[in-house]
Amino acid sequence: MGDGAQSSADEIVTAGFVVIGDEILSGRTKDRNIGYLADFLTAHGIDLAEVRIVPDETSRIVEAVRDLSARYTHVFTSGGIGPTHDDITADAIAEAFGVGIDFHPEAVAMLSKRYGSADLTQARMRMARIPDGATLIPNSVSKAPGFTIGNVNVMAGVPSVFEAMLEALAGQLKHGTKVISRTIEAGMAEGRVADDLRRIQNDHTDVSIGSYPQFDGKNFTTQLVVRSRNEEQLDLVVTEIETALERLRAEA
Template identity: 60%
Template sequence: MSAANDPRGEDAVTAAVLVIGDEILSGRTKDKNIGFIADYLTALGIDLMEVRVVPDIEDRIVAALNALRADYTYVFTTGGIGPTHDDITADAVAKAFAVPIGVDPRAVAMMRERYSDADLTPARLRMARIPAGAELIANPVSKAPGFRIGNVHVMAGVPSIMQAMMDSLAPTLKTGRRMLSETIEAGVGEGAIAEAFAAIAAANPDTILGSYPFHDGTRFSTRLVVRARDPERLAAVAAEVTAMVAALPSKP
């Protein structure tokens, strides 16, 4: 969809999330970050447009980063900035931006708030390796920082730490107009409303319409969601959908 035809508008602030880690793909670790980031960005008026999950393979991380950072206003990564040998996100980001990487004195200073010099082992100092030119993202939980370079924001995979990093970096983000939404309960399955709902969507290309089927324990039903940035357009199209539902034959 071209920007001209995208109901989000040409001035929309967009984002992608890149989840990094073999443990996510194997199912050993269940991702708890995507939903949080989606809610957080929505509240800021930033449209999350894409999520990718890649293994701990440098070339795969680099390729995904370069594709996503070219397409969206922001990229947020989670995972792979810890102290172990398979934490290779920082190196992959440095490679994607073609910059050197090394132990950053600023990161070491942050980590000294938690660790003594004796505790700053070579493994822990891996968490202080930052690509050249990057800005640090504060980590009030465990002190090892994330970092931002270009439009890429690199955060931890541990949910509590990632959430604290999001709070730290949020004031630096460009925000957009919030996407508003209204939900209409159809009371019938998707098949009963698909044609009429599609017609409303086609007639209102400046809004986003979605249908979400569910089973209420007795029967199938559908929630119809209208999304728009303009409250008047939201109200007008939601009224069309409500009228369409009201005109349906009596529900069983």
């Protein structure tokens, strides 16, 4: 991983996210980390390309982590690094990388300072078990650290802790060129503008055009979002879309 380095102009930096937990899949816990991570990565020029939600099963975690690690520049995981019996993520990550796992002296010291010797139970000590070769991710909220191994960043599922760990990682991540976006209110139903959008998109493959229909209770309208890393191309496409919309309005 880079030390907050920018990519070259033609390189796209990507990320995958593995959300771990039966409680997410059952609906008992509503995930808040996907949206936060997407916003965070977008601000740093990193494309969140894939999200997988997997149960608390070692084989499923190993499979997802290995697959996404091979596909993307960065991988993030959330959940399963707490003190209870079903917190199996650290062991699964060790298996995914084919390394051992043991108590990390620095992690033990962090937890000892946080809880004191009387309250540092065997269960809490589980949070100091870190795969061999991993580096710690600081946790300013509850002190129990996450960790990074290879291109995989393993973090807690509790949103406030997840966010704190992500902020701690920011300077270490390889960043890319930020995507610029423009929003256009079409003022008409999606079907009316679809043909023009298809033509413009085909002419400008390095620009992404998103079409989002909306309904206000009476009428359908459409919000268009144009995204690109190239501002000149972005402005050109926005102009073409606005010209097309003006023509369609005149024809109505």
